Amino acid sequence: EVQLEQSGAELKKPGESLKISCKSSEYSFNNYWIGWVRQMPGKGLEWMGIIYPDDSDTRYSPSFQGQVTISADKSISTAYLQWSSLKASDTAMYYCMRHIGYCSSATCSGPFDYWGQGTLVTVSS
Amino acid sequence: QSVLTQPPSASGTPGQRVTISCSGSSSNIGSNTVNWYQQLPGTAPKLLIYSDDQRPSGVPDRFSDSKSGTSASLAISGLQSEDEADYYCAAWDDSLNGHYVFGTGTKVTVL
Numbered sequence: 385e386v387q388l389e390q391s392g393a394e395l396k397k398p399g400e401s402l403k404i405s406c407k408s409s410e411y412s413f414n415n416y417w418i419g420w421v422r423q424m425p426g427k428g429l430e431w432m433g434i435i436y437p438d439d440s441d442t443r444y445s446p447s448f449q450g451q452v453t454i455s456a457d458k459s460i461s462t463a464y465l466q467w468s469s470l471k472a473s474d475t476a477m478y479y480c481m482r483h484i485g486y487c488s489s490a491t492c493s494g495p496f497d498y499w500g501q502g503t504l505v506t507v508s509s
Numbered sequence: 510q511s512v513l514t515q516p517p518s519a520s521g522t523p524g525q526r527v528t529i530s531c532s533g534s535s536s537n538i539g540s541n542t543v544n545w546y547q548q549l550p551g552t553a554p555k556l557l558i559y560s561d562d563q564r565p566s567g568v569p570d571r572f573s574d575s576k577s578g579t580s581a582s583l584a585i586s587g588l589q590s591e592d593e594a595d596y597y598c599a600a601w602d603d604s605l606n607g608h609y610v611f612g613t614g615t616k617v618t619v620l
Contacts, residue, residue, distance in 0.1 A: 443608070491607030495599070
């Protein structure tokens with residue numbers, strides 16, 4: 385069965401860097417886009433961006449462009465979300481998810497069918 | 510910032526039919542299929558319905574969706590206690606260089 389296993393909860397201080405991971409199994413990792421979603425405490429879902437592991441084509445939501453970096457390592461079927469300098473407002477649950485469908489250079493179609501269990505990131509001094 | 514608008518809450522008694530609306534625009538719902546996700550308390554979201562009323566394996570046919578123009582709706586018929594959750598609509602948005610947008614979310618309460 386397809387699985388997306390995310391790294392554990394993190395407690396960091398403002399200004400620190402962080403990289404969280406999402407390890408995929410039981411499917412061809414290289415050939416499916418992987419996306420990331422933020423859910424702040426008590427709030428809704430916000431789409432952050434996606435990456436195609438085979439060629440690292442990456443697309444960001446304007447809200448998150450320049451704030452985070454999405455990457456992938458094909459050799460270990462793992463996608464990453466990283467911050468260079470965390471803020472308190474980055475405190476949230478972060479989910480990775482697998483995209484099924486098609487992406488052209490301009491847009492995509494199709495839903496996200498499998499989700500990771502989430503990584504809770506807490507940023508506090 | 511969500512560009513798809515949902516009512517914050519909906520409720521019903523067991524066995525009733527509940528509908529949730531999702532309002533968008535010509536660049537998202539108006540030109541792309543709508544997906545629905547269910548998030549049970551304390552868990553990750555789960556794909557519920559996609560691509561014009563398709564349901565992943567295991568999702569009961571009590572859940573159905575429809576779309577008209579720039580709006581969509583999710584219907585839950587025969588409401589059950591285990592349906593108490595947050596529900597989100599979502600679609601790709603062509604105006605944002607192919608970005609995915611979620612609705613504001615609707616909390617369904619089973620009375």
